[in-house]
Amino acid sequence: ETGVTQTPRHLVMGMTNKKSLKCEQHLGHNAMYWYKQSAKKPLELMFVYSLEERVENNSVPSRFSPECPNSSHLFLHLHTLQPEDSALYLCASSQLTGANEKLFFGSGTQLSVL
Amino acid sequence: EDKVVQSPLSLVVHEGDTVTLNCSYEVTNFRSLLWYKQEKKAPTFLFMLTSSGIEKKSGRLSSILDKKELFSILNITATQTGDSAIYLCAVSGIQGAQKLVFGQGTRLTINP
Numbered sequence: 570e571t572g573v574t575q576t577p578r579h580l581v582m583g584m585t586n587k588k589s590l591k592c593e594q595h596l597g598h599n600a601m602y603w604y605k606q607s608a609k610k611p612l613e614l615m616f617v618y619s620l621e622e623r624v625e626n627n628s629v630p631s632r633f634s635p636e637c638p639n640s641s642h643l644f645l646h647l648h649t650l651q652p653e654d655s656a657l658y659l660c661a662s663s664q665l666t667g668a669n670e671k672l673f674f675g676s677g678t679q680l681s682v683l
Numbered sequence: 684e685d686k687v688v689q690s691p692l693s694l695v696v697h698e699g700d701t702v703t704l705n706c707s708y709e710v711t712n713f714r715s716l717l718w719y720k721q722e723k724k725a726p727t728f729l730f731m732l733t734s735s736g737i738e739k740k741s742g743r744l745s746s747i748l749d750k751k752e753l754f755s756i757l758n759i760t761a762t763q764t765g766d767s768a769i770y771l772c773a774v775s776g777i778q779g780a781q782k783l784v785f786g787q788g789t790r791l792t793i794n795p
């Protein structure tokens with residue numbers, strides 16, 4: 570148990586569906602992240618929220634829309650996805666202190682787009 | 684552009700063997716190098732290295748950093764089937780955890 574909980578664990582959706590991924594951290598951290606993990610590729614940083622403000626948006630298509638209502642919760646809203654968006658989506662949190670910062674990951678949502 | 688390269692990408696050994704996993708990097712304003720173990724889905728933290736030549740150790744796992752040659756190694760001695768996992772290396776620059784750059788990972792399989 571890493572203190573970061575993601576739901577759902579698995580998601581199958583059609584290209585015209587709208588769904589949301591949810592992440593909750595119980596660690597009291599002040600930053601939250603969305604990463605995408607595709608087969609045989611490094612983890613790709615998608616979004617970073619620091620103190621509930623988005624500070625990083627790594628050229629992610631607009632069909633992915635993040636939301637961070639407070640420091641403990643993070644959502645990723647999905648709409649009109651493409652089959653190439655099928656991947657493991659990992660949420661993470663960290664405490665930004667300026668030194669020795671590390672990420673704590675959730676178990677991910679395995680997404681399949683048909 | 685910051686980059687992390689891990690080798691080998693895949694490794695299969697027998698239980699009891701010793702393995703060495705490699706991570707080389709290029710990053711502006713290096714701050715730290717991190718190792719994670721990903722067994723099923725959630726990567727879990729193993730080590731953080733910030734200084735050259737100081738070995739970090741946890742049981743059968745150990746890691747060391749060479750900031751001059753820009754690489755790190757992760758050693759696992761007397762491997763067990765439970766060590767089977769993907770091992771991820773990541774580096775941070777001046778932005779710290781807000782911009783970790785990950786390698787592709789090494790998939791380690793331990794056969795009984």
